[in-house]
Amino acid sequence: MSRFEALLDAFFYRPDEDVSGLLDFAAGSDGLAPRVLEEEPTEYLAFRLETECYAVPILTVREICKVPLLTEIPRAEPQLLGVMNLRGELLPVYDIKLRLRLSDVPPLVAGPDAGLPPKAARILVLKTQDGPAGVWVDSVAGVVRLKPSMVELSPAGLRGDRDCVAGLGRKGSQLYILLDPEQALAP
């Protein structure tokens, strides 16, 4: 009986015991593990408008589709390009370049005089409080993961008459302008 106890005793940690070597060993086994807490990255969908790169939180994007035939709405606000029929659902499609002052005139993409849309152009269907809405983008760049530390809040009134720019994200040399969809699509 005492023999077992002795054997077990050697097994237990004693407060005065020096275990630093053991700790070093454990740390060495996954040396990449940082000491500070991991930052939770957020996923954004990046896309291009003209020459600039924009991004919206990926959770606000319902789907991405090719540009279908758009039907213009007469006497509508200039940034409303028209409506599209997405699997039987009627969606308004907006051009946010006007609001971002990337262009001065709305593009002619709807109606009988419109030419074929550029091959890379897509419609992002965004979920907003007033229901789904389509947004014209010149091309989709992909998904980026940005940690909070990589995002800086934009200076107020950076551009446009509204604060549709929520911030600026930096990953490597690439700059992403983060958009607030609600503000960008507000009437």
Added chain:
Amino acid sequence: MTTQHGGKALAEFVAEATEILDALGRDLLALDEARDQEADPERINGIFRAAHSLKGLSGLFGQERITQLAHAAEDLLDRLRLGRLTLDDQVLDALVDALDTFQSLLGETSRGEEGDDLTRRTRAMEERLARMGSPAPPVEEDPLERLELDAQVRAVFTEYEEHRLRENVRRGVALWRVRAAFDLTDFDQGLADLNARLKPLGEVISTLPSSRPGGATGIAFDLIFGAKVDAQALEAGLQGTPAELAPLVVRPPSGADVAPVLPPADAVAPRTKRGGKKKGTRARPLALEAGPLQPLLSADTGATTRDVPSETTSHGTPGLVALPTSGSAGPPRMRTVAGPSSTTLGLQSAASAPLPAGRPRPEETSLRSLTQTVRVDIGRLDGLINMVGELLLIKANLQRLAEASRQDGTVALSKLFGQELSRETRQLERKLEALQEGLLEARMVPVGQVFDKLARLVRRIAREAGKEIDFVSTGGEVELDKLIVEELSDPLMHLIRNAIDHGAEGPEARLSAGKPRRAVVRLRAEQKGNHVLISVSDDGSGIDEARVREVALSRGLVTPSQVSEMTRRELLNLIFLPGFSTRSSVSALSGRGVGLDVVKNNLGNLSGIIDVWSERGKGTAFHLTLPVTLAIVRALVVGVSGRTYAVPLNSVLEILAVQPHDIRTVERREVLDLRGQTLPFLRLGRLFHLPEREVNRHFVVVVGLAQQRLGIAVDELFGQQDIVTKPLGGRLSAVKGISGATDLGNRRTVLVLDVAELLEEGIAQERRRA
């Protein structure tokens, strides 16, 4: 409130409860209409059962408040049914108010709320129901004692049956035992048939198995029956059934016991006595004539009538009540029930009943249903399923053809193949049309659903306004799309409220104008081809067009020069202008036109047209023309500057081809001359800021809404097509002139024009330029 039940269960509860309340409302309304007659016991029983089912249902779903109120109502109705309480105006009013409370409770339930206000109101309602009414006058001698009926038989009666029997004896209704033997194999049918025959002739008080054996394979029943008709009519009515009649004899009450049986009101007693005497003298020959069936009874009544002189001197009508003559349904019985307010009639008596203090004024609730359900006859669904089956067959055929063409590959398709293919597509088209029609039919509901609710509302509004109103509704069986019926309820409520509040005059004003005291408000529906015409009319004072003109001028809605050219009809239509009616104009114009622009807009959304007719002193009528369905409409497809638009065909009056030189200008405004009348004219391309194209002729689509006409110029006509309109939705609701979009089959979205808004714009332009 329990939240553990899912939304679906709750929706089912609301749907079912709504149905019960609807039935309850109908029965209460019928009771209300027959206010000063004796209530049909079957009806009270029906209301009792409805309250009972509501209690059970709401208990099942844990709806505490509804359960408790239903319990209180059930309790009251039970007392009523068992004769412990008489149905007077107060009770009826309380029941109608309880129904309103139920409706509000259900409304809150469906929204998942539980307001304190309503809870308090419910509590107050419960107490009011519990306190309701005085007990019926005590009866010292049980009239049943006078009925010669086996004690054993009496023992098996339920309390309710006993009460009904006692009532019938007390009123002197002729009682019969109807004995009928049926074969065991189909006795349920025979019995139901017998009951159906007896129902119009009187009241079946109880159905008991007969003591007489019904043969080896038979079963016999004794029906205790209180007849409303005399013996001969009863016998004639039962011709061909195995029923044998035997009268149940009622002994005349002993003199001392008569008084309590009589109506309690002293004032009516003398009249009762006179009536009774007259009847007595008339009754004798009738009873003697009654023929072979009667020997037992006539001997008995003979004895009774001999007693009359001595008895009547002391106490009104004695044993005569047992006579099976039609005279027994005379005035005395009505007096007993009608009570002190029997001189006032119908709704007016409701108006005279003071509203109990502290009762919250019923808020202006919408009449829309709380649920979005449609009941569909299973036969219709079976038909639809069959159609789907046939569609599947066609699909199989098409699949086979596609397979064949794929395997043939490069081989040129034969003519035969093409014929077969086109035959299949024709079949497919036919079946799809039938399916569409069937589905549309399934969406149809009778407008009576709304009419019933409105009838209840009339009762309340009339009471609030202190008017005497007869409400007549016809054509409730006309069917409309469920969606339209729902959307229609609020505009109709508005129009009826107007008719009562402002159209109908008070009783005194009517009498001095030489009209009957009671005003009549009519609600009528009739089908006219593809449309349903609904009219709301009153025989009140009519609209004063001079005042309409004044108000329209003072509000700056029209200019004096415009007004001077207006016809009476056009003047009347000014009441539909937004801004015409505000609070102050309500009183200035004897209140005509409360929010009629809203009514007009609502109807416009339904592609409906509203028209007003009015004559001073004779009344006002609003005519609403509505399409039968909205789900699928026929549309005219037009082209402007290369764009395609659809115009709902139900608002298109005609189409003209117009040369550019036919277009005139009046004060720089373009108009057309249409058979001598000037037609406002609008170029759709210009209105929509589309690039104009040179055309050598225009097509002008003439659209109309009410009296307004407008010509809309387009470049091309593409024909007609059935379309399913989708609304533009929340983000695009501000777009003017477009009501929705549709798909024409080539995957291209086509916008549907909103004719009402375009007309509005056309007219507004006219007004601006004038």
